Amino acid sequence: MDLIAHAAPTRRRDQILVEAARLFARHGFHGTSIDGIGAAAGVSGPAIYRHFPSKEGLLAEMLVGISEHLLDGARAIVAAHPGAADRLGALIAFQVDFALHRPELITVQDRDLANLPDESRRRVRALQRAYVEIWEDAIGRTGPPRSPEEVRTAAHAAFGLINSTPRSASHTDAAHAGPVLTAMATAAL
Amino acid sequence: MDLIAHAAPTRRRDQILVEAARLFARHGFHGTSIDGIGAAAGVSGPAIYRHFPSKEGLLAEMLVGISEHLLDGARAIVAAHPGAADRLGALIAFQVDFALHRPELITVQDRDLANLPDESRRRVRALQRAYVEIWEDAIGRTGPPRSPEEVRTAAHAAFGLINSTPRSASHTDAAHAGPVLTAMATAAL
DNA sequence: CCTCCATGTGAACGTTGACTAACACGAGAC
DNA sequence: GTCTCGTGTTAGTCAACGTTCACATGGAGG
Numbered sequence: 382m383d384l385i386a387h388a389a390p391t392r393r394r395d396q397i398l399v400e401a402a403r404l405f406a407r408h409g410f411h412g413t414s415i416d417g418i419g420a421a422a423g424v425s426g427p428a429i430y431r432h433f434p435s436k437e438g439l440l441a442e443m444l445v446g447i448s449e450h451l452l453d454g455a456r457a458i459v460a461a462h463p464g465a466a467d468r469l470g471a472l473i474a475f476q477v478d479f480a481l482h483r484p485e486l487i488t489v490q491d492r493d494l495a496n497l498p499d500e501s502r503r504r505v506r507a508l509q510r511a512y513v514e515i516w517e518d519a520i521g522r523t524g525p526p527r528s529p530e531e532v533r534t535a536a537h538a539a540f541g542l543i544n545s546t547p548r549s550a551s552h553t554d555a556a557h558a559g560p561v562l563t564a565m566a567t568a569a570l
Numbered sequence: 571m572d573l574i575a576h577a578a579p580t581r582r583r584d585q586i587l588v589e590a591a592r593l594f595a596r597h598g599f600h601g602t603s604i605d606g607i608g609a610a611a612g613v614s615g616p617a618i619y620r621h622f623p624s625k626e627g628l629l630a631e632m633l634v635g636i637s638e639h640l641l642d643g644a645r646a647i648v649a650a651h652p653g654a655a656d657r658l659g660a661l662i663a664f665q666v667d668f669a670l671h672r673p674e675l676i677t678v679q680d681r682d683l684a685n686l687p688d689e690s691r692r693r694v695r696a697l698q699r700a701y702v703e704i705w706e707d708a709i710g711r712t713g714p715p716r717s718p719e720e721v722r723t724a725a726h727a728a729f730g731l732i733n734s735t736p737r738s739a740s741h742t743d744a745a746h747a748g749p750v751l752t753a754m755a756t757a758a759l
Numbered sequence: 760c761c762t763c764c765a766t767g768t769g770a771a772c773g774t775t776g777a778c779t780a781a782c783a784c785g786a787g788a789c
Numbered sequence: 790g791t792c793t794c795g796t797g798t799t800a801g802t803c804a805a806c807g808t809t810c811a812c813a814t815g816g817a818g819g
Contacts, residue, residue, distance in 0.1 A: 625776095
């Protein structure tokens, strides 16, 4: 989408999103002030409102973007791996890669969902549900037989395992953490 | 400590702590108001200050209490299981039990650490570090050979796996989730 | 050159929320 | 009976913060 020019309206905007993600991850949505986000983006205070309708709107765009990115990735993997065997492995690799490269987004997504306005929250939840269902399907086709509730629990446990990086990775050892997480997730499922 | 009578000064106090934990878990520290905590505890507003010195002080007591409880439990397990073989299993069972029975505390602990005043935060971090070290030691003695960084990553991944309950468990299926989590954690380590 | 639009600024404004102050009231000690 | 202490209440106070307003400025298009 958006094939038309639209030049460079995105530089400052993207910068604001990146800095806001960092601050939300560190201090939480309510613990981060608009002035703080502005300062981090090299702009002061209400300039944010030239790019986003509100603080909640900023968060909404961030979380919807994450959910769409993950779902798109998972759908591409499903299309590329029709066989059940390696599909789960590809999903694991995808999630590990995301968790290692964008830990702030992982943190914000499962911490500040509740601060979204209703409509965006429903949208994000729908996207997340679709993503989880792809995982549940792949888990159901692989490994030991399990009831639907057990599969659901297993899927969330795998996310918890992989998404533990923000709490442990010192950024330097991201390269070392990847294989460990992949191996553990594979063994757990 | 505190062997002297002291009758029942704790009923209202404990109630406040319980309700505050629920609200902090749902809305976050900054998203929860003192009046809201009071209302949930059947008391209105500033009555909180008859029991706690400040909102931060309330959070501090909650998080320090959790960390001490976990560390005490882990130390008891170490004492009761000198052999490396079943020690890790006991640690896993202990953490699974805690995560299933007090999911709000799990949520608050890894979400609102940053909102503690400096001194309490240092104290909680020290307790957490000791707890993690017990796990690292047990992991190092069991399973495949790993470097210290890998052991550290593995420990945090195990916590993430087990602590995923607040995101998945519908409280009714806690009984079903327990065995799944235990099995997955055992397989992952 | 003049206009317009995107982007920025600093100064309000209104609300929320943590915390304090002043007062009430019931129970146990003397 | 009175004093005191623990616990509660309601009415402030004060700072922080999201948001709006009025105004500046600089580049693109006629």
